Amino acid sequence: MISLRASDHIPQLSIDCVIFGFSQNQLKVLSPKLIFKGDFWSLPGGFVRQDESIDQAARRILEERTGIKDIYLEQFRVFGETDRSNLSFWDRLTELNGEAFVAEHFNRKELEWITKRFVSIGYYALVDITKVIPVKMEADASVEWYDIQNLPPMIMDHNQIVAAALVSLQQNLDQKLIAFNLLPETFTMNEVQQIYEVVLNKTLLRSNFQKKILDLNVLERLEKKFTGKANKAPYLYRWAQ
Amino acid sequence: MISLRASDHIPQLSIDCVIFGFSQNQLKVLSPKLIFKGDFWSLPGGFVRQDESIDQAARRILEERTGIKDIYLEQFRVFGETDRSNLSFWDRLTELNGEAFVAEHFNRKELEWITKRFVSIGYYALVDITKVIPVKMEADASVEWYDIQNLPPMIMDHNQIVAAALVSLQQNLDQKLIAFNLLPETFTMNEVQQIYEVVLNKTLLRSNFQKKILDLNVLERLEKKFTGKANKAPYLYRWAQ
DNA sequence: CCAAAAGTGTTGGTAGTACACCCATGC
DNA sequence: GCATGGGTGTACTACCAACACTTTTGG
Numbered sequence: 001m002i003s004l005r006a007s008d009h010i011p012q013l014s015i016d017c018v019i020f021g022f023s024q025n026q027l028k029v030l031s032p033k034l035i036f037k038g039d040f041w042s043l044p045g046g047f048v049r050q051d052e053s054i055d056q057a058a059r060r061i062l063e064e065r066t067g068i069k070d071i072y073l074e075q076f077r078v079f080g081e082t083d084r085s086n087l088s089f090w091d092r093l094t095e096l097n098g099e100a101f102v103a104e105h106f107n108r109k110e111l112e113w114i115t116k117r118f119v120s121i122g123y124y125a126l127v128d129i130t131k132v133i134p135v136k137m138e139a140d141a142s143v144e145w146y147d148i149q150n151l152p153p154m155i156m157d158h159n160q161i162v163a164a165a166l167v168s169l170q171q172n173l174d175q176k177l178i179a180f181n182l183l184p185e186t187f188t189m190n191e192v193q194q195i196y197e198v199v200l201n202k203t204l205l206r207s208n209f210q211k212k213i214l215d216l217n218v219l220e221r222l223e224k225k226f227t228g229k230a231n232k233a234p235y236l237y238r239w240a241q
Numbered sequence: 242m243i244s245l246r247a248s249d250h251i252p253q254l255s256i257d258c259v260i261f262g263f264s265q266n267q268l269k270v271l272s273p274k275l276i277f278k279g280d281f282w283s284l285p286g287g288f289v290r291q292d293e294s295i296d297q298a299a300r301r302i303l304e305e306r307t308g309i310k311d312i313y314l315e316q317f318r319v320f321g322e323t324d325r326s327n328l329s330f331w332d333r334l335t336e337l338n339g340e341a342f343v344a345e346h347f348n349r350k351e352l353e354w355i356t357k358r359f360v361s362i363g364y365y366a367l368v369d370i371t372k373v374i375p376v377k378m379e380a381d382a383s384v385e386w387y388d389i390q391n392l393p394p395m396i397m398d399h400n401q402i403v404a405a406a407l408v409s410l411q412q413n414l415d416q417k418l419i420a421f422n423l424l425p426e427t428f429t430m431n432e433v434q435q436i437y438e439v440v441l442n443k444t445l446l447r448s449n450f451q452k453k454i455l456d457l458n459v460l461e462r463l464e465k466k467f468t469g470k471a472n473k474a475p476y477l478y479r480w481a482q
Numbered sequence: 483c484c485a486a487a488a489g490t491g492t493t494g495g496t497a498g499t500a501c502a503c504c505c506a507t508g509c
Numbered sequence: 510g511c512a513t514g515g516g517t518g519t520a521c522t523a524c525c526a527a528c529a530c531t532t533t534t535g536g
Contacts, residue, residue: 012251013360054321054360078319078362080295119254119295121319189488208526210489224533231487232533431515449499451516456497465506472514473506 009047011113014120015058016045016079016158018165019066021129021145022182027198028145029162030065030134031152035141038096040089041152043161044143045120058123065143067133072126072181076168079157080119087115089155105139124165126181166199173199177218180239188225188234189213250288252354255361256299257286257320257399259406260307262370262386263423268439269386270403271306271375272393276382279337281330282393284402285384286361299364306384308374313367313422317409320398321360328356330396346380365406367422407440414440418459421480429466429475430454 019030034040046061048054055073062071090111094102106114134143146152148166151159173179179195180187193209213219220240224233260271275281287302289295296314303312331352335343347355375384387393389407392400414420420436421428434450454460461481465474 010253010358010360013254048321048360050358051323053323054319056323075319078295078316080289080362082292082294082297117251117291119251119289121321205526205528206488207490207528212525227487228535229487230485230533230535232489234488429515446500447515448501448517453498468514469508470514471506471508471512473516475515 008049008051010050012116012118014045014047014118015054015061016043016120016122016161017058017061017065018043018122018124018162019062020124020126020148020165020169020182021132022195022198023129023145025194025198027148027166027195028129029148029151030132030143031146031154032065032137032140032143033152034139036093036097036101036139038092039152040093041154041158042156043154043158054121058121058125062125064137065135066127066131067135068127068131072178073123074125074168074172074178075121075123077122077164078119079122079161081157082117084120084157085115085117086156090115120161122161122165124169126169126178128182128184130184170200177216186222186236186238188236190234192237249290249292251291253357253359255286255288255359256295256302257284257361257363257402258299258302258306259284259363259365259403260303261365261367261389261406261410261423262373263436263439264370264386266435266439268389268407268436269370270389270392271373271384272387272395273306273378273381273384274393275334275380277334277338277342277380279333280393281334282395282399283397284395284399295362299362299366303366305378306376307368307372308376309368309372313419314364315366315409315413315419316362316364318363318405319360320363320402322398323358325361325398326356326358327397331356361402363402363406365410367410367419369423369425371425411441418457427463427477427479429477431475433478 021028021030030044031041032044034042044061044065046057046064048057052060055075058073058075059069059071062073063069090102102111129145134145136143148162151162153159154162169178173196179192179199182195183191189210190206192213193204193206196209197204218239218241219237222236222238225236227233262269262271271285272282273285275283285302285306287298287305289298293301296316299314299316300310300312303314304310331343370386375386377384389403392403394400395403410419414437420433420440423436424432430451431447433454434445434447437450438445459480459482460478463477463479466477468474
């Protein structure tokens with residue numbers, strides 16, 4: 001039985017997290033898939049306990065899924081249309097899995113609580129994908145990274161939430177210098193550029209990009225990185241603010 | 242008796258609106274003062290009905306207070322600390338006005354509903370101050386414009402909400418070209434500059450400002466405005482997008 | 483020595499800043 | 510005429526895009 005402990009939480013208010021990671025020159029989003037029949041993907045989300053702030057709730061949800069405590073987090077928008085509810089998703093779930101099967105996992109009171117209209121606060125997070133060990137929750141069949149250009153169809157308006165998060169990320173990339181949160185402790189300039197290119201969805205001139213980033217004076221240059229490739233070894237950099 | 246019709250609304254979720262206006266070379270914020278003893282100022286706010294979206298709720302609240310239908314509106318942040326509740330305000334209210342007086346205006350069920358912890362969605366609005374006729378609601382003693390630099394002390398965290406709204410307005414001023422929403426249909430270039438100066442809190446060079454705004458190609462130049470003053474008559478402009 | 487990628491330098495255009503100059507108007 | 514504020518023009522600077530050149534490395 002999946003417990004929501006409804007009474008401990010603020011009703012009709014949820015949090016949805018778009019967790020961005022970067023690997024293989026692709027921007028990725030973490031998405032759990034539910035155990036039920038029917039290919040239900042979603043965003044990692046949850047509810048706000050009465051005794052925690054909304055930021056704390058978002059951090060708790062992120063830590064539950066990724067195991068990481070200090071995560072870069074940004075609240076980017078609230079989704080509050082009148083038709084935002086789990087109801088149609090739930091109908092389809094029941095249709096495909098049978099009333100009895102669903103009843104095994106949720107009691108009636110919780111079902112009533114969770115199928116109401118929900119206002120959802122959208123957060124996006126930037127993580128070093130190498131540090132994340134995706135954690136399956138009770139109702140998860142899998143928790144995987146998906147290319148943002150190739151996301152599975154998600155329940156409710158979660159695909160739109162991802163799209164809105166990406167727009168917000170694009171706007172903040174230069175202004176808040178947050179790209180480095182997607183990288184490990186040390187990285188090469190080429191890796192930074194790849195993030196900029198894939199987030200902004202356009203190619204950048206290498207020489208100009210290098211100059212621009214170095215002129216920010218936020219990076220510390222370390223020793224060179226031996227790659228074993230037939231070219232000059234690139235420097236490693238570290239965020240030094 | 243002030244009716245909240247609690248059951249029709251999403252519990253523990255509120256909307257607070259920072260309504261910006263511009264006059265006498267000052268940025269103003271609209272703030273109602275409550276009828277009760279004790280100088281309680283607040284932001285125009287309200288709750289979200291089950292049958293309306295959060296944007297619709299914000300528009301309804303704004304229309305109730307200003308009488309204007311088409312208002313420029315921007316959702317800028319959610320405030321969700323655990324200690325966000327009306328409780329301490331309510332205690333002070335009761336202390337100053339007496340239990341009996343408060344009981345005249347609110348029944349117990351509503352009191353219980355309204356003194357819970359609330360998560361509040363912050364919106365800011367830009368209005369042509371000449372079109373606004375501030376409307377007093379049931380519990381309002383007055384609804385006045387206050388200079389943003391000289392706001393009265395407000396209940397809860399409303400002063401901080403105003404501060405956050407101003408930061409957001411500053412960031413969006415150039416990017417979204419929203420300053421014109423604070424002006425009447427036609428205006429002079431000097432009026433636009435005054436808005437920029439008071440919002441950004443710095444002086445700008447007149448000649449460069451004029452060039453920058455005109456180069457945006459978003460204004461239509463109309464006939465000259467006769468001011469009766471001892472100087473060249475300025476052009477009138479109109480937003481032409 | 484060559485290809486490939488990294489690092490740095492040079493050039494030209496554009497946008498922003500500071501300031502100068504002229505124009506209209508009422509006293 | 511003169512002070513005042515409005516409109517436009519000019520020089521200087523800073524930044525950014527495009528491209529060229531040099532350096533390092535493995536084969």
